[in-house]
Amino acid sequence: MRVAPGARLADVTTFRLGGPCRALVECPDARSLAGAVTALRAAGLPFLLIGGGSNLLVSDEGFAGVVVRLASDAPAFRCDGEEIVAAASAPLDALAAFSVRQALEGLLFASGIPGTVGGAVAGNAGAFGEDVSGRLVSVTVLDPDGQIREEDPSRFRFAYRHSEIPAQGAIVTEVRLRLASAGTGPLAAERDRILALRAAKHPDWRSIPTAGSFFRNVEPTSAAGRRQAAGWFLEQAGVKSMTDGGARVYEKHANIVVKGAPDCTAADVDRLTRRMAAAVKSLFDLTLVPEVRRIGHFPD
Ligand SMILES: Cc1cc2nc3c(=O)[nH]c(=O)nc-3n(C[C@H](O)[C@H](O)[C@H](O)COP(=O)(O)OP(=O)(O)OC[C@H]3O[C@@H](n4cnc5c(N)ncnc54)[C@H](O)[C@@H]3O)c2cc1C
Structure with missing residues (x-):
């Protein structure tokens, strides 16, 4: 965990905009997140949680409180048959690439979407008529009472680009997704096609x-x-x-x-x-x- 007092939020958002916060607490994994959140709650300090900062517009004056950032470049994924367990801090696009290498179909739509797995689940990110919630088996969260729970996705009432995760004050730490076996070659070709399509339009x-x-x-x-x-x-x-x-x-x-x-x-x-x-x-x-x-x- 790293704490940067007065850090500029422009440095942690894809818009590269936004003034300073009181302190930026960088958490690369669930363990450091739990420690940071416990300490902040004990000190009575409210905080704002962010992931990859790819869906945010932060004001030029910044944010008066503490910002906790759960994000890492580490591809923290493991396969369990046709299911993948993914850390919330990991990049969503790296998860899509991992699923292709494992010859598992169902996450191609996420190819090229920036941000973390946790941010994608919280906002039910999607493309081409599919979204992350369509693949979820369970969502592990750090709840406001400090408990970590592996929950059925129905608790969070997923809808188009929406979940109740932020409103419930829950922080996603890990997810389990169900995919389907397929050939690596066709999956890799389809991922390349989607990335090229995105590069042409975005x-x-x-x-x-x-x-x-x-x-x-x-x-x-x-x-x-x-x-x-x-x-x-x-x-x-x-x-x-x-x-x-x-x-x-x-x-x-x-x-x-x-x-x-x-x-x-x-x-x-x-x-x-x-x-x-x-x-x-x-x-x-x-x-x-x-x-x-x-x-x-x-x-x-
Ligand atoms: C070029 C570009 C293309 C994009 N294309 C798409 C697209 O095709 N489809 C799409 O859906 N989106 C798209 N987006 C938007 C964005 O990438 C997604 O919404 C992404 O899933 C946000 O994840 P993040 O980690 O960056 O979240 P952030 O922007 O950091 O946070 C967004 C919200 O999620 C919450 N949050 C973040 N992490 C967690 C967590 N672990 N637990 C609980 N809440 C959390 C935050 O509190 C905040 O409310 C695009 C963005 C860019 C810049």
Whole structure:
């Protein structure tokens, strides 16, 4: 565990934006997390939990409290027949790559999605009509009472890009996923195809800072309907040419905002995304809901 007082959150988010926090507590695994959380609770210090920081917009003023970061580059996975047990701190994309090497099918959709396994489970990350919750056998959490419990996924009421994990104050430490045997060759080819598709449509967050799709896709208007891409409404509303300060809409995807200049601020992104939502509201009378979580103070 490493504690960095006054650390800048820009350094631990893929948007590369955000001011300082009171202290950043870096936990590479469940054991150090449990120690940190126990100490913070004993001291009466509330904290914010983050993983890979790939779904966050942190304000320029930062966050007044302590931030606990559960993330590591270590691919902490093991196979148990057709199931994989994965540490929450591990990168989601590394888990997808591991499943391919183990000739197990069911996590290809996660190829190229940044962030940790824990963050993906908490937000039920997904793509191409599949999501993480569809593969879960159990979720091990550190509960607010300090107990570690291996739980049935139904406790967390998974839905589209949603779970009750954050609302229950639970921290995911490990998950067990059920996959299906398949041939490594076809799986590897499909993973390459998905990574190429992503590279063609999405910015590479390592060189072009972003938090991916900013708004959630739009819920169906009838029981028989399908969810509609927020990007379609944004494109029709003409947002692709929009900029605000150093923030701009990504030229290949109307639902992705990028840090377009080194002096771009979180306030620039905040203003731009509010203008994007207002453009859709004015054209379609539709209220877009952010998928990216705002942290810290932003003007109303
Ligand atoms: C280029 C790009 C492409 C993307 N493409 C996709 C995509 O195709 N599909 C998709 O769904 N998302 C996508 N995203 C968004 C993002 O990568 C996912 O939402 C990711 O799963 C977030 O994980 P994280 O570890 O970064 O979480 P963070 O951003 O660090 O945190 C997000 C939330 O999860 C909570 N959390 C994090 N870890 C835990 C834990 N261990 N236990 C409990 N709660 C936790 C945090 O408290 C916070 O509320 C994309 C982002 C980028 C930058």
